Amino acid sequence: MPVAPTPNGGRKPTIRDVATVAGVSHGTVSRVLNGGRWVSPEAREAVEQAIAKTGYTVNRHAQALATGRANSIAFLLTEPQHLLFADPTFSILLRGAAESTAGRGATLVLLVAGNDAERANVAEYVRAGHVDGVLLISSHEADPMLETLVTASIPTVACGIPLGFRGEIPHVSVDEAGSARTMAKYLVRQGHKRIAMITGPHDTPGGRYRLEGFADALGDQFDPALVEEGDYSEESGAAAMRRILDRASDVDAVFAASDLMAAGALVTLRRAGLRVPEDVAVAGFDDSGLAERLDPPLTTMRQPWEQISEEMVTLLQQVVAGGMRKSITLPAELIVRASA
Amino acid sequence: MPVAPTPNGGRKPTIRDVATVAGVSHGTVSRVLNGGRWVSPEAREAVEQAIAKTGYTVNRHAQALATGRANSIAFLLTEPQHLLFADPTFSILLRGAAESTAGRGATLVLLVAGNDAERANVAEYVRAGHVDGVLLISSHEADPMLETLVTASIPTVACGIPLGFRGEIPHVSVDEAGSARTMAKYLVRQGHKRIAMITGPHDTPGGRYRLEGFADALGDQFDPALVEEGDYSEESGAAAMRRILDRASDVDAVFAASDLMAAGALVTLRRAGLRVPEDVAVAGFDDSGLAERLDPPLTTMRQPWEQISEEMVTLLQQVVAGGMRKSITLPAELIVRASA
């Protein structure tokens, strides 16, 4: 760890200090720093030694000011409820994003836009260009942040399909309909006849497309009377299960659009004196850490969170660079445990 | 939402654009922006109107460059394992920090230092002054980041007592020993005689001081043979419970230093054919979302996470400003549920 020998008044060494030590101009130092085309080997060598000697590090603010690029991206949360935060999968996503970002020499800043005041602040912040782009963690169709980002033409990549802005905002998403189809077919194969579904809110992609895939896979067997909507929370899952049981006591399987809702369904079923999976099979979605901890351990669809975060960062960088605006769909994996 | 009428070449309005519109100098605009002492009411009025008209927002990079302060703080994670991320309480802490930070007009950047490479990057990053201070989320005594931050004299506030740097790094922490004492006394009051403890690693404050408080409260009743160490994970809790049962089949209560370990203990107890709480009472620590979801719902000590994050940000701002370097201890609350 090189300690600056107080070259100037104890201040941090600048590009000009390095230039002096190396015996070149600050322009040459800048050239070495940025790829170093058109720099003689001797000059480069001298500069690199001078950098090591002085312990120079680039001042990102000066760099950002000069280039107009911030070299940082935002991880933007818009869910007003604490659902996302209660979900451990979210942490995986965040950590993955932080690591991918750091691996590219950029910085990840965390922004929360839960209420109107926060939303206004965030809008001003991103519009001012303090970040190069936004990783948008949102799900509700009515989310006003979508409109804001699009009209301000902020480079954005969404996690999950941004309803209402499907074509305008590139996104990384699991294959919602396909995953639901996989699970539905698995339940059918297991011999279940009366399969219910607890969906997510219909204004979220998970709520809409998982139901679509489910209905599609079941075909004639699909019965709308066996569908109830939750909000991804455990309580909502328990309540939805209750309603389903009240209406159709002959259900022999239930597919919840989140592990949390499946957990709620388990509680209701147990209270109703029904055994899982003997009387009613239960399947979830996400494979959050919760899934294997439940009793019985939950059969579910695993979302590839690490891959999702990695792809989001990669894609955002391409969008920022003015490149392609494609979207990416990843497969989910069926994880069979004891519950179904 | 004011739209800039392309005053200059479509670029973002600067302080000088505002000055032109307001008919004053850029120095006066700057004065208005920073508290506005020694500015005439007319000038201020003109400037404020000009700001509204042009849609001006401050360029934080230019500001940071000129002032030498970044106006942002880091949320630094050093845990190599994924324990923290698996724990939903962590998300609460993070969100709280993000909100407190935003509420003060600053930015929260997320840094992960899980391995040596990341650690080096992070060290360079903070040492370069890209953030004003660091919220340190760490727990292990041997964490090399502690030393780095102290020697580089980076303003830091730790979450939990930083072992080995207790006097040097201000911290916000729950009253570890006191909380453990509260729980131990509660278990005694419930009539339990043979109370075991599953501690956290002894190189973490939660591992050390919770055991201290527990032993202290039990006094003569304390039996070191009933203490086993875990690493806060569920599996480690299950294994520790197993060891305790093997050694002392007469335990009638167990206090785990985390809800996750308590969950593991529940599994082991159930496998051993023991009923909770009839045969063995189980208590946890944290009151993570998990606690009330367990079967039976877990009696535990609730950590005031929202308050902790809020206090951390407040304290860090004081440290950054060169102010007091006190530490803050907050009480935890006993939450009685069915497990004990």
Added chain:
DNA sequence: AGTAAGACTGTGACCGGTCACAGTCGTCCA
């Protein structure tokens, strides 16, 4: 031999703020 092209380098303007300084008023008091 003359010139053009290429490799390399130094110079200085610029990004958008802040801040020290100097200057212009008006007011009040000796």
Added chain:
DNA sequence: TGGACGACTGTGACCGGTCACAGTCTTACT
């Protein structure tokens, strides 16, 4: 009436990078 002082304002240097431009020195080609 003159000077001191306070309120307010404008000016320009500066923070630490980047980048366009001009200039020098080789080398190669006609």
